[in-house]
Amino acid sequence: MPLLQYGRTTIEWRFQPDATLKRHYVTVERGQAVLLRGPLVNEIEQEALVRQRARWIREKLSQVNQPQAVEPIVTGSRLRYCGRSYFTEVRHAPNLATPQLRFTASRFIVENPTGLSIEPDILAPLLDGFYRERAHEKLLTRVRHWERQTGMQTHGTRIRHFQSRWASCNSQNVLEFDPRVMELPASVQDYVIVHELCHTVEKSHTKAFWALVAKHMPGWQRQHALLDIAKQAPLDI
Incomplete structure (x- = not known):
């Protein structure tokens, strides 16, 4: 769009x-x-x-787009990362000045100076920072991988917020990804990358574009369907 x-x-x-x-x-x-x-x-x-x-x-x-009323995050709440919903533990940490978020191999841990629950709007920037960090670590590496696999080249990659899409390829062939792409399963992340790489060749969703996607990712329809399910976010490409 x-x-x-x-x-x-x-x-x-x-x-x-x-x-x-x-x-x-x-x-x-x-x-x-x-x-x-x-x-x-x-x-x-x-x-x-x-x-x-x-x-x-x-x-x-x-x-x-004002935040909707939702329940506070407490121990037992679930947060998403790479296609999975992870157990979240909220710890009271009165010695901290501000809340902190970290991720272990199996759970998210929130250390909160104000108590054993945290409002989603307070947690949101911490989760955004986590997604951004992981996107820089992992997603951009996958872009390089798919450039080698497909022979298609970008003029750079960026992580930025979008209003209603997962990613974009601009007129200069710079690929941009919303941090929340890191919520998606790895195979769907790869589809988003290939989709945008194909836009470096075909800007619109023409038959030629979808043929190019199919050439480099046979069976892409399954990943696209999973992406549609994830529109609970809601974001699009």
């Missing part, structure tokens, strides 16, 4: 042609790309329409 950078906000949108409409409408929903509907226009015209409404879109995104 195309992207528009508006200040510090990255707006992703998808276009739905609708010949019954006389003008264009924008819909903003939680965890989804912005929906632009109306008479058929090309991508340059779509971007202009989104840019005209960018301030309003930014305000609506801020509203609809």
Whole structure:
């Protein structure tokens, strides 16, 4: 899906042609790309329409993506990493100034100065930092592996947050991955990498693009299906 950078906000949108409409409408929903509907226009015209409404879109995104009320994290809660749900232990650590998160071979351990439970919004940046660290350690190494396997080359890789997708290949063939890719099973991470590498050759989801994906990853449909299941996140590619 195309992207528009508006200040510090990255707006992703998808276009739905609708010949019954006389003008264009924008819909903003939680965890989804912005929906632009109306008479058929090309991508340059779509971007202009989104840019005209960018301030309003930014305000609506801020509203609809407010954190939803969820239960505190306690010992016995589960956190996801590489396709598995791991037991989480929350320890009271009054000597610490701020909470800390670490991962052993079998569990997450949260050390919390305020007690035996921690709110998800406080834990979120710690988990994000963990995913980022592991992405730099493991994911970028897999990108190098798949470059060698496929012969397709990037012009760099980055870890960054997306509004509603797992990864992207920009016009300069730089691959960008959301840290939460590290929640996915390793085989699905590989599919995301191959998918984006194929975009260095074919920018759109054409028949040629999917043929290229199948050439380098036969049976990719299974991993794509698993990715659809993981849209509980919700993110997309």
